[in-house]
């Protein structure tokens with residue numbers, strides 16, 4: 001369960017949201033500039049609200065009044081962005097293994113092998129990141145994020161930079177992660193078609209406010 005009560009004012013924009021997400025997968029949908037990424041950043045700890053409270057799986061990660069503001073890494077939230085942000089100096093396998101170094105073995109939710117099989121990336125393991133297509137990069141980025149054993153997975157327009165044919169190749173993998181992986185997921189997109197393939201549970205945001 002994710003609870004967000006947050007106000008954040010910028011020059012030409014105000015985020016003012018109050019929402020409780022209790023489904024396994026939630027999509028956040030809204031037009032460009034409506035505040036989707038800002039909301040995600042507030043949950044992740046990248047942006048600090050002026051007021052409010054954020055609770056992730058029972059843990060208060062932000063509370064303005066109580067002066068709680070857990071740093072990003074302590075929130076244990078996995079983020080996947082439009083650009084894969086892989087480490088260019090590491091090959092695919094080492095990108096995937098990277099987060100495992102920081103998590104004690106008993107806290108690791110997945111083995112490398114499970115994720116490699118789930119995302120069908122075995123043939124890519126020895127490649128450098130420059131030898132991957134955009135869609136392959138996104139699968140590796142998703143795998144690396146899962147291997148960080150997050151307690152919440154947030155994807156911010158993960159398909160936005162891919163062409164239509166690559167999108168349709170990656171969507172089944174996102175669906176598989178949504179259906180088979182036991183981690184709550186927030187999926188941000190401005191594409192209704194894309195969202196409908198992932199979940200029926202949609203939160204609409206417009207001009208910084210949740211719309212019923």
Ligand SMILES: Nc1ncnc2c1ncn2[C@@H]1O[C@H](COP(=O)(O)OP(=O)(O)OP(=O)(O)O)[C@@H](O)[C@H]1O
Nearest residue numbers: 010012013030031032033034035036037038039190
């Ligand atoms: N760092 C910032 N400083 C000032 N204004 C910002 C900053 N980041 C975003 N904004 C503004 O806040 C508003 C919400 O932006 P946000 O990125 O959350 O929207 P979005 O719904 O994710 O849009 P998109 O679908 O285009 O990515 C926009 O008006 C944007 O211009």
